[in-house]
Amino acid sequence: MYKKIEQDINVPYPIYLVNNIYETVKRIENIKVKHRADLFLIYDKNLSVYYDKYINNIRSFCKSSLYIECKECNKNRETVDEIYKFLVDNNAKRNGIVICIGGGILGDLVGFVSGTYMRGIRYINIPTTMISQVDSSIGGKVGYNFNNLKNYIGMFYNPLEVIVCPEFLKTLKRKEILSGFGEIIKYCIIDRDELLIYFEKNIESIVNLEKDEIVLLVQKCILIKRDIVSKDFKDTGLRNVLNFGHTVGHAIEIDSNYKVSHGQSVSLGILVALKLSETLMSLDKTLYNKIKDIYTYIGIDKYYKINNKDNFIKSIRGDKKNDSNIRFVLISTLGKPVIAVKVKEEQLLKVIKESIEGEKIYE
Ligand SMILES: NC(=O)c1ccc[n+]([C@@H]2O[C@H](COP(=O)([O-])OP(=O)(O)OC[C@H]3O[C@@H](n4cnc5c(N)ncnc54)[C@H](O)[C@@H]3O)[C@@H](O)[C@H]2O)c1
Ligand SMILES: [Zn+2]
Structure with a gap:
């Protein structure tokens, strides 16, 4: 069971509110079936502590996966390059889909990489923190910090869809x-x-x-x-x-x-x-x-x-x-x-x- 929040001309992608993490995994699996595309999983390293079973499950139908240590000081060009390298090394093509599971830092980084990699590759945002569920995953602002300037490099780039699962919030500090x-x-x-x-x-x-x-x-x-x-x-x-x-x-x-x-x-x-x-x-x-x-x-x-x-x-x-x-x-x-x-x-x-x-x- 999920609730679909209607699309809008300027927010032209569906936002799904799903009941639990199991349903989140199922939705991702359906995406693979529906689009017949290679999936590339990028997730917040901390999530492995709580959701290892689910992540392994998702990994099983993704072509490859990468975890990122999500800290504000890592929201920079080096991490962006690390994600580009992961996509290149794993032969991601423009018809592939990036699956991003994490908080606002990861969403901003992966959104930016997706918007620029080969002039734009589709991505799905699965926000796992309160800030990312109520704010950063909606609106298409993606980017990273440059020197001491927050979010100075960035663009507007919309995901294919957003899957919001409040069950993730239970493990937040x-x-x-x-x-x-x-x-x-x-x-x-x-x-x-x-x-x-x-x-x-x-x-x-x-x-x-x-x-x-x-x-x-x-x-x-x-x-x-x-x-x-x-x-x-x-x-x-x-x-x-x-x-x-x-x-x-x-x-x-x-x-x-x-x-x-x-x-x-x-x-x-x-x-x-x-x-x-x-x-x-x-x-x-x-x-x-x-x-x-x-x-x-x-x-x-x-x-x-x-x-x-x-x-x-x-x-x-x-x-x-x-x-x-x-x-x-x-x-x-x-x-x-x-x-x-x-x-x-x-x-x-x-x-x-x-x-x-x-x-x-x-x-
Ligand atoms: N693009 C936008 O419109 C927009 C809007 C608001 C904020 N932001 C950006 O979002 C960032 C802040 O987002 P945030 O607060 O989500 O930070 P974050 O991504 O750093 O997550 C906070 C911490 O929670 C951990 N975490 C993530 N999901 C978890 C879970 N389910 N259980 C346990 N721990 C979990 C992370 O590893 C991290 O340590 C800032 O960089 C800010 O600039 C962007
Ligand atoms: Zn804010």
Whole structure:
């Protein structure tokens, strides 16, 4: 049994929500039968610890397989080359299909390789983390980091299909689950109030990863992302709302040398964006407190101590050093994001002090 999320003109591939890992394996097997193509399996090394039996099963109907150690510091050109080499060595042709099983790092890397190998080879994305299921596997953004610049090399390239199996989430470390919650809270804020209401109402079951509530939550997030992407696939305007919390979030990731996860950094960035919204967009103060209370309940860190303020600001400003303003996505009220709001550096530093500045809590 699976649920198929309808295709859309700009998200022109099916997203299947499947019940369990056994069904995921069956779907992959069907792909082989349906397309009569060679399959090339690329998976996250950590998955072997929990899913060795399933991986061996999938391997049995793939031409060859490769595992990748998925760390943000490996999301680079060397790993991209390693995957190209694997495809070349195993004689992958343009009619082959790459099967990618892993989190956001692997999906971004394999998507990029698939989009460029022999000018494009089909790939199927099977996201196994919370972030990748609710966010990175939808929307076609693929790529890798260059020097200290996150996702600087990349393209838009869609998979043949996405298979989302929330059962994979059970083996995630707590830190990774919390990271996923960061992106989900982002959706709660930029989407009308329906998702936030659902999240609050089911918070206990969600935190305990109870199946029905998690499956519905994942599905709701996929639909929000799909709808935003479908209106602005190439990210020239509206899609920018997905960057809510990310301006400061990315700077925290870099400042902490990636010790603070993407989603945790975004969670902190969300608090800053909400405080800025109170000052600049007259946002009602209750939302900030509500979100902080949710963080406390689910265990998301609310404080961060910046290691290097100059570099922190530099990474936020990017190359726009001569502009005294920084552009932010803020909200005027719940579900009403506004893109490219100008914020002065002094304003930002003041708001960071009032919101997240405190001792670092990460290990
Ligand atoms: N393309 C996009 O639109 C987009 C959107 C958001 C994030 N991203 C990217 O996604 C990346 C973060 O993704 P992520 O949080 O999935 O990170 P990740 O891929 O590093 O996975 C996190 C950790 O979980 C492990 N893991 C994966 N699946 C597991 C499972 N089922 N059980 C146990 N452990 C498992 C991994 O080995 C890794 O250690 C970042 O590089 C970010 O830039 C991309
Ligand atoms: Zn993100």
